Amino acid sequence: MTEKTDVVLIGAGIMSATLGALLRQVQPNWSITMFERMDAAAPESSDPWNNAGTGHSALCELNYTPQNADGSVDISKAIDINERFQVSRQFWAYGVENGVLGNPSEFINPIPHVSFVHGADNVDYLRKRYEALVRHPLFDTMEYIDSPAEFGRRLPLMAKGRDFSDPVALNWTDSGTDIDFGSLTKQLLAYLGRSGVSIAFGNEVRNLDKQSDGSWNVKVRNTRTREIRTVNAKFVFVGAGGYALPLLQKSGIEEMTGIGGFPVSGLFLRCTNPELIHQHEAKVYGKAAVGAPPMSVPHLDTRVINGNRGLLFGPYAGWTPKFLKDGKNSDLFKSVKPNNVFSMIGVGLTEMSLTKYLISELLKSQSGRVVALEEFIPRADGRDWELITAGQRVQVIRRKGAGGVLEFGTAVIAAGDGSIAGLLGASPGASTCVSAMLDVLQKCFPGEFTGWMPKLKEMVPSLGVKLSENQALFHEVWDWSTKTLRLTDNTPKLAGVAQN
Numbered sequence: 001m002t003e004k005t006d007v008v009l010i011g012a013g014i015m016s017a018t019l020g021a022l023l024r025q026v027q028p029n030w031s032i033t034m035f036e037r038m039d040a041a042a043p044e045s046s047d048p049w050n051n052a053g054t055g056h057s058a059l060c061e062l063n064y065t066p067q068n069a070d071g072s073v074d075i076s077k078a079i080d081i082n083e084r085f086q087v088s089r090q091f092w093a094y095g096v097e098n099g100v101l102g103n104p105s106e107f108i109n110p111i112p113h114v115s116f117v118h119g120a121d122n123v124d125y126l127r128k129r130y131e132a133l134v135r136h137p138l139f140d141t142m143e144y145i146d147s148p149a150e151f152g153r154r155l156p157l158m159a160k161g162r163d164f165s166d167p168v169a170l171n172w173t174d175s176g177t178d179i180d181f182g183s184l185t186k187q188l189l190a191y192l193g194r195s196g197v198s199i200a201f202g203n204e205v206r207n208l209d210k211q212s213d214g215s216w217n218v219k220v221r222n223t224r225t226r227e228i229r230t231v232n233a234k235f236v237f238v239g240a241g242g243y244a245l246p247l248l249q250k251s252g253i254e255e256m257t258g259i260g261g262f263p264v265s266g267l268f269l270r271c272t273n274p275e276l277i278h279q280h281e282a283k284v285y286g287k288a289a290v291g292a293p294p295m296s297v298p299h300l301d302t303r304v305i306n307g308n309r310g311l312l313f314g315p316y317a318g319w320t321p322k323f324l325k326d327g328k329n330s331d332l333f334k335s336v337k338p339n340n341v342f343s344m345i346g347v348g349l350t351e352m353s354l355t356k357y358l359i360s361e362l363l364k365s366q367s368g369r370v371v372a373l374e375e376f377i378p379r380a381d382g383r384d385w386e387l388i389t390a391g392q393r394v395q396v397i398r399r400k401g402a403g404g405v406l407e408f409g410t411a412v413i414a415a416g417d418g419s420i421a422g423l424l425g426a427s428p429g430a431s432t433c434v435s436a437m438l439d440v441l442q443k444c445f446p447g448e449f450t451g452w453m454p455k456l457k458e459m460v461p462s463l464g465v466k467l468s469e470n471q472a473l474f475h476e477v478w479d480w481s482t483k484t485l486r487l488t489d490n491t492p493k494l495a496g497v498a499q500n
């Protein structure tokens, strides 16, 4: 017999958890069923060790502030990312105040966000970046530092043994964050459970069939008993991470025509030496090597996981044809369809720099990885670092002309009738989960969205307003979310050393 539910959420990662919580708030009477193929919450990209935990708000990531041909710095992308992060902060603050979320320090902690460059040309770029950003209300607390003494005071681990005849510069903002997206997901899932959402772990969605009334039959297999059941839903959200692509392909919606995916795994060096971990307290982002893709920007990251402090460096790229860490080697091959084969071949022929980058990364030994780390920590010793495999990203490939183009962002794909939507891509990812899921609500529920607006504005007071153009509102929501999320004092939380 086919069970019926209003909403099916596929995957227990940050995206489905966020969408579930938003829906519970605006439409508490809808029945919601979540399926997760693994036996745990947030086991894939949203797990804290599977991503870098940076609350991406474009304070430190140089790929969001490219330099124009005339030497000026384009900050439009940085403003957009920062605005999106403000949306997340507000929803999380609302969640803490209203019993949706628990202790904020378990998922968000303040940590300086820092851009770091060396070499005269790069220093010149970073000064221009600072001058462009600091004039903007969302970035007006940024500092520019180029004195070796101040560099050494703020980043002692990075200063020790550094040859300062090679000029250095930093863009420094104190109000950055480290986020444990696994812990945040678990808090949201606990709320969903408390509010009557059915969450079925160890249940893998195998197929999606559109019915004549516009609803979807979702075929689910219990991974332990292998029993198959069918659940009928009026709306399906495919928050399956890397498996969103094959599931959306199975749905047969025309919006997937020409879309393919290319998997890239992330590897990090994790510090095992407590002394080093305590000598660094910042997320420091450098510049990607020429020709390297944006997700390869090297960074040295303080992490706060389970109330303990850790240190990561990376990412290095790995490669496997799997679309999830726990995926199958046939994933990439099976995703090639008549409608996307030319997009994929096109990308294969044009993205030579990505191919070269991946080959060079795959050939890197531990000592090669330490050489990259030495740019940040000149006296790095490989024995203080262990290699860990982070999450799997599936970069979106779209049709362009006769070929295809590789995208590095996050894309919401929704059917024209709004009955199904999914999220593809990885960056800026989890940090912008709330604006991505509001986008899903707006695209898929145009009829209800206007009626939901008052509740949505209660959760995200700046909804529909550009904070960069409304400074009074920006200060109001900033002060409120900073206080509610307890982002003013981090000292007691940074005590121990994080363990896997």
Ligand SMILES: Cc1cc2nc3c(=O)[nH]c(=O)nc-3n(C[C@H](O)[C@H](O)[C@H](O)COP(=O)(O)OP(=O)(O)OC[C@H]3O[C@@H](n4cnc5c(N)ncnc54)[C@H](O)[C@@H]3O)c2cc1C
Pocket (backbone or CB within 6 Å): 010, 011, 012, 013, 014, 015, 016, 035, 036, 037, 038, 041, 042, 043, 044, 045, 046, 047, 050, 051, 052, 053, 054, 055, 056, 181, 203, 204, 205, 206, 239, 240, 241, 242, 243, 244, 247, 265, 266, 267, 315, 390, 391, 392, 393, 423, 425, 426, 427, 428, 429, 430, 431, 432
């Ligand atoms: C190396 C790396 C570093 C990153 N760093 C950052 C960062 O610093 N900051 C940031 O904001 N973002 C970062 N991201 C991106 C961020 O991790 C992702 O955008 C985010 O976690 C995606 O959440 P999700 O819920 O879509 O997917 P996931 O967390 O992957 O969840 C998808 C879930 O769906 C389940 N699933 C899959 N198929 C099925 C099925 N058929 N049936 C049932 N369940 C299924 C999976 O088991 C999984 O639990 C990073 C990503 C990577 C890989």
